[in-house]
Amino acid sequence: MKAPDRADRAARADLAARDAADPLAFARDRFTLPKGVIYLDGNSLGPLPAATPSRLVKAVAGDWGQGLIRSWNDAGWIDLPMAVGGRIAPLVGAATDSVVACDSVSVNIFKLAGAALAMRPGRRVIVCEADDFPTDRHVLEGLAEVSGAEVRAVPYGQVATALGKDVALVSLAHAHFATGAVHDMAALSAAATAAGALSLWDLSHSAGSIAVALDADGADFAVGCGYKYLNGGPGAPAFAYVAARHHDVFVPPLRGWMGHADTFGFSDKWLPAPGIRRLLAGTPGILGLAALDGGVATFEGVAMATAEAKSQALLAAFVARVAIRCPALAIDHPRRRHGSQVTLRHPQGRRVMAALIARGVIGDFRPPDRMRFGFPALYTRYVDAFDAVEVLADVLDSGEWQDARFDALGMVT
Ligand SMILES: Cc1ncc(COP(=O)(O)O)c(C=O)c1O
The missing domain is CATH 3.40.640.10 (Type I PLP-dependent aspartate aminotransferase-like (Major domain))
Incomplete structure (x- = not known):
C-alpha cells in the first residue's frame, strides 16, 4: 500500500470528523458487521441486523415451536x-x-x-x-x-x-x-x-x-x-x-x-x-x-431525507477520492439526484472486484464491466469510503487483479 502523505492524512481526518458528527452514527450498532470487512454491497444484500437472530429464534422456537398452528391468530x-x-x-x-x-x-x-x-x-x-x-x-x-x-x-x-x-x-x-x-x-x-x-x-x-x-x-x-x-x-x-x-x-x-x-x-x-x-x-x-x-x-427514528443526504455525501466522498487515486477508472455518476450506489467501469472489472473482495472490500460486479459500490446511510462510515479507495488503488496499481485466482468470481457476489 502507498504510504499516506500529508494530503492523504488530512483527507482521511476530515472524513473521520464527519463520522464523529454524523447524526446517523447510532444506527451502525443496529447491525452485525464482520471485522476486517468494508461492506459496500448493501445495495444487493443488506447486512444482518443485530436483533434479527433473536427475532428469528422467537419466531421459530416460540411462535412455531410452542404456538404451533395457533400462532396464525395468537402471533x-x-x-x-x-x-x-x-x-x-x-x-x-x-x-x-x-x-x-x-x-x-x-x-x-x-x-x-x-x-x-x-x-x-x-x-x-x-x-x-x-x-x-x-x-x-x-x-x-x-x-x-x-x-x-x-x-x-x-x-x-x-x-x-x-x-x-x-x-x-x-x-x-x-x-x-x-x-x-x-x-x-x-x-x-x-x-x-x-x-x-x-x-x-x-x-x-x-x-x-x-x-x-x-x-x-x-x-x-x-x-x-x-x-x-x-x-x-x-x-x-x-x-x-x-x-x-x-x-x-x-x-x-x-x-x-x-x-x-x-x-x-x-x-x-x-x-x-x-x-x-x-x-x-x-x-x-x-x-x-x-x-x-x-x-x-433498523430504520426506527431515521428520517429518509437525512439518510439520503448522508448517502449522497458518502458517495460524493468516494467518487472524489476515486478521481484522485484511480484516475484511469470511468465513473458512472449521474450529475443529478441518484440512489446510494455508484458504478466504476473497468474492462476487467470482474477480476478487479474479485481481488477487492479478497482484500475485504465487498462490492459487486455486473456485466460487461460494471463494478458497483453501495453506500447505505445506516451503517456505512465516511472513512469506509476513503479506505475502500485506498485498497482499490493498490489492487489496480500493483496489478494484483491479474492473478489467475481472480478468474473465478461467482456471478452473485
Ligand atoms: C431493480 C430491480 N428489480 C428487481 C430485482 C429482483 O427482484 P426479485 O428477486 O425480488 O424478483 C432486482 C434485484 O436486484 C432489482 O435490482
Whole structure:
C-alpha cells in the first residue's frame, strides 16, 4: 500500500470528523458487521441486523415451536404481510394500508402490471426502459404474451415521448440499478396520468436508500425489494404498493385464497379481499417476513431525507477520492439526484472486484464491466469510503487483479 502523505492524512481526518458528527452514527450498532470487512454491497444484500437472530429464534422456537398452528391468530401471522407492509409504508411515503409485504419483486410486477392492463381496456401497450434491471422486462414480456399486450422498451429518459393513446402502463425503475440515476417520480407519474396511462415504479434501489413520496408524487403502483436496503435477509419478501384511489378497483390476475374476501369460507368463486390484501395469493412465508420486519426496524427514528443526504455525501466522498487515486477508472455518476450506489467501469472489472473482495472490500460486479459500490446511510462510515479507495488503488496499481485466482468470481457476489 502507498504510504499516506500529508494530503492523504488530512483527507482521511476530515472524513473521520464527519463520522464523529454524523447524526446517523447510532444506527451502525443496529447491525452485525464482520471485522476486517468494508461492506459496500448493501445495495444487493443488506447486512444482518443485530436483533434479527433473536427475532428469528422467537419466531421459530416460540411462535412455531410452542404456538404451533395457533400462532396464525395468537402471533398475528395471518396479518403479518399487512403489518410489515404498514411498517415499510412510511419509508416510501405511502399510507399504512397501501403497502403489503409478499412474494418477490418479479411476481409482484406481474400482479400489478396485470391489474393495470385490466384497468385500461382498449390500451395494450406497456412502456418501459431498455437497460433497466432485466427481471422487470422479462416479467412484462411474459405477461404481454399471455394477455395479448405489447412491451415497448424505449431508451433511458425517453418515456415521456412514448406516451400514445395505446399505452396502458408505464413501468420504470425509480433509481437505476447500475448508475443509480433517479427519475422524477412526480413528473413522470403526472405525464402517465395525463396520457391516460398508469404508472408502476420499481423501488428496489430507492426504498430504504433515498426519500420516496409515492402518495404525494401520484404514483399508481410500486414494488420494491426486501433484501437490499431494507435488510430483510437473502430472498426476503418484497413489497407492493397500490394507491388508495385504486384499492376498490384493482384486480390482480394471480389470485389465491389469501387474497380472497373470505379465506376460510372456501367458496368456489374468488371474491377480492378489501384493499391491498387482495394482492396476496398463497400462504405467506412467516419466517421471511419476521426477518424482513427486523430489517425494517433498523430504520426506527431515521428520517429518509437525512439518510439520503448522508448517502449522497458518502458517495460524493468516494467518487472524489476515486478521481484522485484511480484516475484511469470511468465513473458512472449521474450529475443529478441518484440512489446510494455508484458504478466504476473497468474492462476487467470482474477480476478487479474479485481481488477487492479478497482484500475485504465487498462490492459487486455486473456485466460487461460494471463494478458497483453501495453506500447505505445506516451503517456505512465516511472513512469506509476513503479506505475502500485506498485498497482499490493498490489492487489496480500493483496489478494484483491479474492473478489467475481472480478468474473465478461467482456471478452473485
Ligand atoms: C431493480 C430491480 N428489480 C428487481 C430485482 C429482483 O427482484 P426479485 O428477486 O425480488 O424478483 C432486482 C434485484 O436486484 C432489482 O435490482
